[in-house]
Amino acid sequence: MNRDVSKAGIATQAVWAGEEGSLLQHATQVPIVQSVSFSYDDLDDWQAVALGQKPGHIYSRNTNPTVAALEEKVRVLEGAEAATSMASGMAAISNTILSLVRPGDRIVSVKDSYGGTNQLFREFLAQINVASCLCDTTDFAAIEAEIAKGCKLLYLETPTNPTLKVIDIERLAHKARQVGATVVTDNTFATPINQHPLQLGSDLVIHSATKYLGGHADALGGIVCGRKDLVHAIFHYREITGAALDPFAAYLLLRGLKTLALRIERQNASALEIAQFLEGHAAVAHVFYPGLASHPQHEIARKQMPGGFGGMLSFVLHGGYDQVKRFLPKLKYAHRAANLGAVETIVGPPATTSHVEVSAAHRAAMGIPEALVRYSAGIEDVGDLLADLAQALGSA
Numbered sequence: 001m002n003r004d005v006s007k008a009g010i011a012t013q014a015v016w017a018g019e020e021g022s023l024l025q026h027a028t029q030v031p032i033v034q035s036v037s038f039s040y041d042d043l044d045d046w047q048a049v050a051l052g053q054k055p056g057h058i059y060s061r062n063t064n065p066t067v068a069a070l071e072e073k074v075r076v077l078e079g080a081e082a083a084t085s086m087a088s089g090m091a092a093i094s095n096t097i098l099s100l101v102r103p104g105d106r107i108v109s110v111k112d113s114y115g116g117t118n119q120l121f122r123e124f125l126a127q128i129n130v131a132s133c134l135c136d137t138t139d140f141a142a143i144e145a146e147i148a149k150g151c152k153l154l155y156l157e158t159p160t161n162p163t164l165k166v167i168d169i170e171r172l173a174h175k176a177r178q179v180g181a182t183v184v185t186d187n188t189f190a191t192p193i194n195q196h197p198l199q200l201g202s203d204l205v206i207h208s209a210t211k212y213l214g215g216h217a218d219a220l221g222g223i224v225c226g227r228k229d230l231v232h233a234i235f236h237y238r239e240i241t242g243a244a245l246d247p248f249a250a251y252l253l254l255r256g257l258k259t260l261a262l263r264i265e266r267q268n269a270s271a272l273e274i275a276q277f278l279e280g281h282a283a284v285a286h287v288f289y290p291g292l293a294s295h296p297q298h299e300i301a302r303k304q305m306p307g308g309f310g311g312m313l314s315f316v317l318h319g320g321y322d323q324v325k326r327f328l329p330k331l332k333y334a335h336r337a338a339n340l341g342a343v344e345t346i347v348g349p350p351a352t353t354s355h356v357e358v359s360a361a362h363r364a365a366m367g368i369p370e371a372l373v374r375y376s377a378g379i380e381d382v383g384d385l386l387a388d389l390a391q392a393l394g395s396a
């Protein structure tokens with residue numbers, strides 16, 4: 001059947017896209033093709049596939065049918081020309097950046113990028129003489145001024161981790177275009193349900209599929225989608241660095257993706273309700289959530305996140321880190337863990353989660369309070385989550 005899902009709704013795409021070519025013997029589910037290599041009786045055929053002149057697979061470090069189905073599904077969800085996957089989100093980020101820059105190049109980015117990304121900029125890119133200019137995340141005029149000086153890449157992430165700052169992708173991508181820079185956006189927190197960076201002018205969009213795309217905290221993965229020429233260059237680099245996604249992980253991510261729209265709809269609604277509840281609670285000093293009218297970039301978020309404001313929020317407790325240590329163990333319906341975007345609610349302080357790689361002094365310089373709690377709303381009944389927070393805050 002020719003099932004063209006390009007015009008279908010995003011929930012339909014999440015269920016159907018990418019699967020058709022991989023179904024075997026009338027199966028309704030994509031198989032896990034747990035095979036390293038693929039065999040050819042005809043040497044001319046083998047060579048044509050190896051040279052990319054014929055569709056097919058040769059060796060699973062390069063391509064694999066289960067992995068290809070996942071790539072196609074996410075490509076459709078992001079409305080991209082092409083997609084390639086990686087063993088983790090950080091593999092996607094590092095392979096993307098390293099394949100696109102050369103010694104002497106300059107990257108413009110923001111201070112609030114994911115901890116591992118920040119470390120890549122400051123440690124490993126510096127080692128190969130790639131300069132990273134990390135600007136104040138929401139000072140868009142200053143970021144524009146740095147872009148105007150010339151850069152190879154503009155690297156964005158929005159909303160940011162863990163203080164949920166929102167970056168105006170369209171405005172900065174427009175500026176980047178004027179200097180010929182490639183724009184890369186980490187869309188992990190927003191997901192393709194809430195935000196489409198490619199439509200806002202980004203050339204590439206990256207996900208840690210480990211988080212919302214998979215949604216069940218049982219598989220690592222990363223994916224990069226966007227312009228065909230760029231994705232091809234990244235794929236070529238990844239073939240050699242070897243950061244390939246495992247077929248079993250690809251299967252788990254495909255399975256999780258089918259419920260993406262349902263999960264995100266629930267998590268958007270719950271996070272908003274929880275943020276509003278916490279904003280009115282006496283034990284809470286501040287709440288960071290782009291859906292709150294009090295959020296400094298709320299208007300930008302409304303414009304660029306038409307699907308919703310996401311399932312992530314964070315808040316500062318009165319009483320410092322000691323209070324966080326008393327509060328977190330009291331939550332019944334939350335894993336205290338270094339992850340986010342799963343069906344279960346997950347909580348943690350940045351010191352042990354997103355920013356464990358950076359020093360306390362550096363966290364302070366980044367404006368990340370030690371009494372901050374990062375909260376990834378799960379798909380539980382929101383009434384249970386609210387009651388749980390109320391009891392834990394009340395007795396903390």
Ligand SMILES: *Cc1c(COP(=O)(O)O)cnc(C)c1O
Binds near residue numbers: 091157211220
């Ligand atoms: C988790 C995360 C990453 C890294 O992903 P891994 O799959 O853990 O390597 C990158 N960016 C953001 C925003 C993340 O939350």
